[in-house]
Amino acid sequence: MSKRILLFAGTTEGRELAEFLRGQGISAYVSTATEYGRECVGEGGSITVCAGRMDEGDIRTFIETHAIALTIDATHPFAKAATENIRRACDACGTEYIRCLRARQQIEAEEDMVWVDSVEEAVDYLKGKEGNIFISTGSRDLKRYTEIPGYEDRCYARVLSTEEAVEESTGLGFRGRHLIAMQGPFSRELNVAMLQYAQAGYFVTKESGKAGGFEEKAEAARETGAVLVVIGRPFESGLNLEETKAYLIAYSAKLC
Numbered sequence: 001m002s003k004r005i006l007l008f009a010g011t012t013e014g015r016e017l018a019e020f021l022r023g024q025g026i027s028a029y030v031s032t033a034t035e036y037g038r039e040c041v042g043e044g045g046s047i048t049v050c051a052g053r054m055d056e057g058d059i060r061t062f063i064e065t066h067a068i069a070l071t072i073d074a075t076h077p078f079a080k081a082a083t084e085n086i087r088r089a090c091d092a093c094g095t096e097y098i099r100c101l102r103a104r105q106q107i108e109a110e111e112d113m114v115w116v117d118s119v120e121e122a123v124d125y126l127k128g129k130e131g132n133i134f135i136s137t138g139s140r141d142l143k144r145y146t147e148i149p150g151y152e153d154r155c156y157a158r159v160l161s162t163e164e165a166v167e168e169s170t171g172l173g174f175r176g177r178h179l180i181a182m183q184g185p186f187s188r189e190l191n192v193a194m195l196q197y198a199q200a201g202y203f204v205t206k207e208s209g210k211a212g213g214f215e216e217k218a219e220a221a222r223e224t225g226a227v228l229v230v231i232g233r234p235f236e237s238g239l240n241l242e243e244t245k246a247y248l249i250a251y252s253a254k255l256c
Contacts, residue, residue: 007021020245196224
């Protein structure tokens with residue numbers, strides 16, 4: 001069977017789908033934004049991994065060059081630009097598009113939990129507060145936090161352990177003990193240790209769901225007394241992980 005499936009695998013769900021494709025012997029291309037992502041997916045079997053960020057034009061070229069008939073978008077729930085680029089490229093090429101969604105958690109609001117709609121709103125909230133801040137929203141959003149007075153002394157950032165993420169973070173002034181480069185998700189115990197290390201009064205996270213370790217973050221915030229500042233997840237429509245797997249099996253059967 002020709003490689004007519006393209007999977008964008010920027011999440012835990014994406015990596016699980018890549019492994020599912022390999023296990024089923026379904027031939028597909030798997031796109032990751034970074035070399036680190038390629039390593040997480042792993043080469044071999046029925047999948048071919050392609051590393052490197054692609055804009056809309058790059059995606060259109062890839063689809064046309066490789067005769068892609070179905071694209072699965074399993075990028076991060078907050079990777080809005082990536083999803084828009086993938087969707088527009090598929091529309092332009094007449095390629096079938098499916099969005100694989102991360103399962104939502106039922107989260108009860110708590111007294112020491114502040115909900116906002118964006119990183120910008122989180123920063124605006126934190127500008128008026130005192131105390132240290134532990135940030136786990138990723139290196140690509142860190143520039144916004146430099147607007148917080150005294151951020152170089154008050155803010156601690158946890159980012160991916162990639163050269164790109166570390167260079168971007170240090171370039172913004174997050175250096176030494178104020179920068180932690182590790183791959184998540186993290187246990188409650190490790191979150192607690194990091195919050196205590198930073199003496200954090202505030203813990204900023206995205207509504208990352210079970211796969212992103214949200215409950216462990218919430219538990220750590222409760223245990224340490226830190227205020228959890230949660231950036232709410234945008235609404236999307238699509239298929240969950242199991243529905244996407246079932247769709248891929250049915251789709252591959254039609255191509256045989």
